[in-house]
Amino acid sequence: MKKHIKKIMGMGLACMLFLGVPFQASAAEVTGTLSTETSGEDGAADGADNSSDAAANPDSGADSSTPDAGAAADNPAAANDKADDNVVIKESDKPYLALGADLSEDQKNTVLSLMGIDPAQLGNYDVVTVSNSEEHQYLDAYIPSSQIGSKSWSSVVIVKKEKGNGINISTKNISYCTVGMYKNALVTAGIEDADIIVAGPKNISGTAALVGVFKAYQEMTGKELPQENVDTALNELVLTGQLESSTGADAESVEGLVAYLKQQIAENGLTDDDSIRKAIDEAADKFDVTLTEDQKAQLLELLKKIGDLDLDVDSLVNQAKSIYDKIENLGADGIFDKIGSFFSNLFSSIADFFKNLFS
Structure with missing residues (x-):
């Protein structure tokens, strides 16, 4: 029953996330991850002397x-x-x-x-x-x-x-x-x-x-x-910057893609390579970010590291929602057309879930 309740809550969070409905979720007592940072990305450093x-x-x-x-x-x-x-x-x-x-x-x-x-x-x-x-x-x-x-x-x-x-x-x-x-x-x-x-x-x-x-x-x-949390967060910061510089997509879309994937890993417990690759492909389509196979492989490795950490799902959802809101405010209509199709699939899944649960 706990498994069913968790799944119902996850679906509810997804609905509120994309609809922009305000909600207050209880914070999970979970250790977060940590990131370290440099001042340079991909050739840009804070204090290079050369x-x-x-x-x-x-x-x-x-x-x-x-x-x-x-x-x-x-x-x-x-x-x-x-x-x-x-x-x-x-x-x-x-x-x-x-x-x-x-x-x-x-x-x-x-x-x-x-x-x-x-x-x-x-x-x-x-x-x-x-x-x-x-x-x-x-x-x-x-x-x-x-x-x-x-x-x-x-x-x-x-x-x-x-x-x-x-x-x-x-x-x-x-x-x-x-x-x-x-x-x-x-x-x-x-x-x-x-x-x-x-x-x-x-x-x-x-x-x-x-x-x-x-x-x-x-x-x-x-x-x-x-x-391990510091290492993973730093990995995320550097890779996100590289994707923003090389994909041609706007920063908000790339950041939304990363936040969405982290949410999927934490909420759905994705651990095997195939399910993570599928999530990456779906996210790239939703956020209109074109990824090379090498970039997908780098995201796969990052997400596997994230999957090994105990993340606060509430924080991930709220952060993802704030990014989605900014994308919407910036007028990224194409992305939200695709998120609309996500909704129809989501509600269909919810209906099927309850039908199977009580049949």
Whole structure:
């Protein structure tokens, strides 16, 4: 009977998710996953020092005279992120800061000002620093070391909020990672109900900023994030960025696809390769994202890792819903035509389920 009830609840959540019906689900007592981040994706690093790298990749953050011209071209969605939550964090909120260890005094003042913090009042805040070696520790598995660079500049301020607040993020001088990329990874990391500002002293990719988020979050909550969760979330952030850069689809569609697939894995317990591949194909069709076989294989491996983690299904559903809402607001009619056909199939499945249950 518990199995039937769980299936009914899953169907109900799916209905509310796509219809946009507000709902309050009880939070499962489950350990979340965690992500770490670098400041560079696919050739864009936070603090790369190599001047030749800077010329080839203006988002690298290298110390050249004009390192930032055109940096946002790495991911146009990050340059004018419509998903930005316009977060404002006050000293009275008792936030935690994670500052890049290699910021000069002027750069630190720039970052603090972008976060709305008076540099003269920094002593009133709880502050940790993130070193370049920590960025390499978490990111070398997914990004070439030369792209991570030798400087740690990404900085974050985070404050824990009341239950139901969700994750709200604003970015300043982040030219590659989008708000949606951060949110998806943070949910995988098990972080809930927090307001966050990610900032750089100049245009940087922002991939490494997750290292700061997790370090500050652990200091703030006193809870250590499991290594496997950190690894999986970082894998997700990097792969999502690569898909946004290479598929030609808009950022919201790619982020919606990833959120949808995570939801399917968590709700339906998909574990075998065939069922996951089928879910990937269905999601690619629903969100109008054209994937190569190699990209599908990378998603398959990521989703298998996610399947091994205990994720809070409620958080996944709410995050997926927020992305769907943004896609709808941006006028992605084609996607929702296909989601409409999903509905007819869903209601048919529900009817068949109850017919078989009570017959």
